[in-house]
Amino acid sequence: MAASPELVIEPQDRVLVITRVLDAPRALVFKVWSQPEHLVRWWGPQGFTLPDCTLEFHPGGAFRCLMRSPEGSEHRMHGVYKDIVEPEKISFSWTWIDAEGQPGHETLVTVLLEEAGEGGAKTKLTLHQALFESVTARDAHNGGWTGSFERLAAYVARL
């Protein structure tokens, strides 16, 4: 029987990881994440708008936004800022609220900003979205068992 404990792929089950190098200094990138008047200009897929967005931009503060699709359907989202380190880190919980006002599955988003390019003219942005709350704390006790979601995802991809 093949034993499983070679499941280590990443130190944590960071399911979604996206990296981008942005042609702007880090302070500016941090600003457009932290102020609603900037956030509403870009947050959401192409064609979506944020007609209503309030941020309490401090650890423990909530954000609530209404997102409208190009077809006019509306989606409410809600979250709480967990950790904010200007100008390098923002993490927040994030969940969609359904039509009955019930929150869906909560995920944890972490945005890291690093200076890049000559004289810090650019910014490397790394976004992690963890599917499971407190996954780090739980998995820290379980060393070799982490990374199994990646393996499951790979399995599903082969179907």
Added chain:
Amino acid sequence: MQTDSLSQTFAALADPTRRAILARLTQGEATVGELAEPFDMSLPAVSKHLKVLERAGLVSRGREAQWRPCRLEAGPLEAANDWLEVYRRFWEQSLDRLESYLDELQMKGKPHGRKS
């Protein structure tokens, strides 16, 4: 009120032991004893995890009274994966827009700025 099935899938997946059990089952059917083997865990403890996975529709059990081999059911995993894809698209497109917006902000007062 009924818990939606995706939440149930994620609740089941939120435990690293259960994810490891599922990962083992990607290699084929296994009995509770075989599943317990790599873990420092009692059979009842593993059975408890299996019950959660069964309720979420991620695992089914054979009929044979003694063996009852466990089998991975891919349906809910596919749904979870699709959900992840939605998030990936969400962020990729948001970051595309962020790039354009940053260009726009920095172009103010610069006649020869880039446009994407």
